[in-house]
Amino acid sequence: MLAAQACEKLRSAILEGRLPPGTPLSRRRLAEEMGMSAVPVGEAIRRLEGEGLVESRPRAGTRVRIATVDEVHGNYVLREALETHSARLFAESATAVDAARLLTAAAKVDASYNSLAMRRGYSPERRARTERTHIAFHMRIAKAAGVPVLTNAIERSRVLLFNWVFSASSEFEPMPERWHRDLAEILVSGHPDEAARAMRAHVQYRQEEVIARFRALAVESSGPGRMTRGPQRNSR
Amino acid sequence: MLAAQACEKLRSAILEGRLPPGTPLSRRRLAEEMGMSAVPVGEAIRRLEGEGLVESRPRAGTRVRIATVDEVHGNYVLREALETHSARLFAESATAVDAARLLTAAAKVDASYNSLAMRRGYSPERRARTERTHIAFHMRIAKAAGVPVLTNAIERSRVLLFNWVFSASSEFEPMPERWHRDLAEILVSGHPDEAARAMRAHVQYRQEEVIARFRALAVESSGPGRMTRGPQRNSR
């Protein structure tokens, strides 16, 4: 199916940063680049719009979504709701195997971040790899509950936040050395309320800071009143 | 925009029960009925698919979504996560006006349900009206936090559950007489943890019962292996 193929290409291009927020997306240009008609491209764009990665105004244009500060904050709230519950479910129902693997994953995440924070330990590739490890850690918690609906909701929220906030967090700042191990140990201890509380603190950590930085970078976008396009050069 | 119009028509038709789960949806037939081409209808269907109200297999057909037991359970889990957090936020930040209005709304919901449970108090219209009042009560809690992302997520989850479970809950069963007033009183008392706990109990109330009933009614659907169509009669 061509539409699914176009959707996947666009999604990965956006999430890998090759199409940063605000980039104009033309159905026709994309169709030509991908060697297909404008219809499947339009379908792909429609789907990405439903996921929140893209926004379009009728007959004006489509672009990679530029989130507002409220939306970033809203997704943090949403993520707090979802991951807090995810942690609770983990504490209630995780098996010994789940627990052991979570501790291992937490150690890996901490090691990656600590290594990244060291002098001359930073590189964009390592940063990207570390972020993937980090996401895998959180998704492991979610998957332990065996509820795909919850897992998917968490992943959607994380994807959006990552994409929107990535530009605002270009500079890496270290976190507590045992940040994820401490969290994992509380989760595996089997007390739902404490697990939920620990996850809440984890999600809220530096949240306001990130939002403030995002707000500072978002002052220029004066809303979606106008949909910018590229220069026009064809036939004249 | 024709697509939006078609989308709205289809959505309301599904949610009002005129197109029960499993009903085949043909782009062409719908296009003819609505006086438009198949393209905007297809776009509308694609959007409803993203919302989970509709499902389609390529070149086989489209139908109103038939949920699996796992999906119903998953949406209950999701709703628990979202509404629990919503209650917590309400307890943390609701104003006195919010609190007063919530108590009023709770009284109205209880009154409606109690009246419905009385001998000869039941009618489908009253039932529908009561359910709307009930949903409005929960959405009022969510809206008090002022986070549209959360509110929308809750509404989506509630819409899906309502549509899927409605057929399984045709017979109305009474609930505790002060069920919503008790919840509201805890929420307005301003203790986040207690508010969350109360909402958790509220969402879980009779959840297993409803799921069991849904499972009993869902035995016949042997998965989406085949996409059924209506009879064929044109030209022969």
Add this chain to the structure above:
DNA sequence: CTGTATAAACTGATGTATCAGTTTTGAAGA
């Protein structure tokens, strides 16, 4: 040089036609 109006270029939205895959139908064979 600056502001403004007008035309060109571009955009998404929609209609029509066609393709390839799936389901239904119904007749032929057991």
Add this chain to the structure above:
DNA sequence: TCTTCAAAACTGATACATCAGTTTATACAG
């Protein structure tokens, strides 16, 4: 009566053409 299977009918997917609305470019007036 029951099973088999091929053609008909129907489905969603896609291409192409066109329409109406928006943005950009440019000529022109100040």
